[in-house]
Amino acid sequence: MNVIVLSPIRMFGDGLATSLGNSEGIRVVAVARDLAGLRNALAGASVQVVLIDVTQGIDLYDMRSVAVEHPALALVALGLNEQRQDVIRCGRAGFSGYVPRDAPIDALRGAIADVAAGRLACPAEISSALLRALFRSDHQSDSLDTELALTQREMEVLHLLGHGYSNKEIARELCLSIATVKHHVHSILDKLKLPNRVLAMRRVRDAPWLASVASRRAGGVREG
Missing domain, CATH: 1.10.10.10 (Winged helix-like DNA-binding domain superfamily/Winged helix DNA-binding domain)
Structure with a gap:
């Protein structure tokens, strides 16, 4: 599957691309530094997954606009603080999966495979919070x-x-x-x-x- 890495930190993005380049079935087609670079990369290639470094204050509103424009695209949050509200906010912004800050590179490979297959692996507490958030979004007027x-x-x-x-x-x-x-x-x-x-x-x-x-x-x- 084709993957784009989005991170404002060049060393991190390039290093991650190199690490994933040795993974079977994963091809990093671009490393973007910002939203404009991401949009350009998406316009020039068939991409299934975007890995987004959320440790640098990424704009969730911008990410949601990308998710709306590319509904088949899977967005994965890298370095997420695995707290209920942070996971829910990323879900509302259109992310399909996430990798916690302390996760090894193998966990990232597994997360890519999961989102490609339509799965989300997360602790039971997070799953419960997601279900409650879905209930609220369906029953409250502020949808x-x-x-x-x-x-x-x-x-x-x-x-x-x-x-x-x-x-x-x-x-x-x-x-x-x-x-x-x-x-x-x-x-x-x-x-x-x-x-x-x-x-x-x-x-x-x-x-x-x-x-x-x-x-x-x-x-x-x-x-x-």
């Missing part, structure tokens, strides 16, 4: 489908709401009118089925990929 309905601008406004900004402060930060900000806030609350902005702030804390949009505004100001 992921609703979150996906937010526009990029609405996610930027929600990000600032999550940091306690007022409408006036959001307007100044995003170079919008206060009336436009009020429109976006109303739309966000309506889409997320939330009664007030305090609960919207809690949503940002519960969904870390929404809090990543600040970095996506670096390209300049866009129209509201």
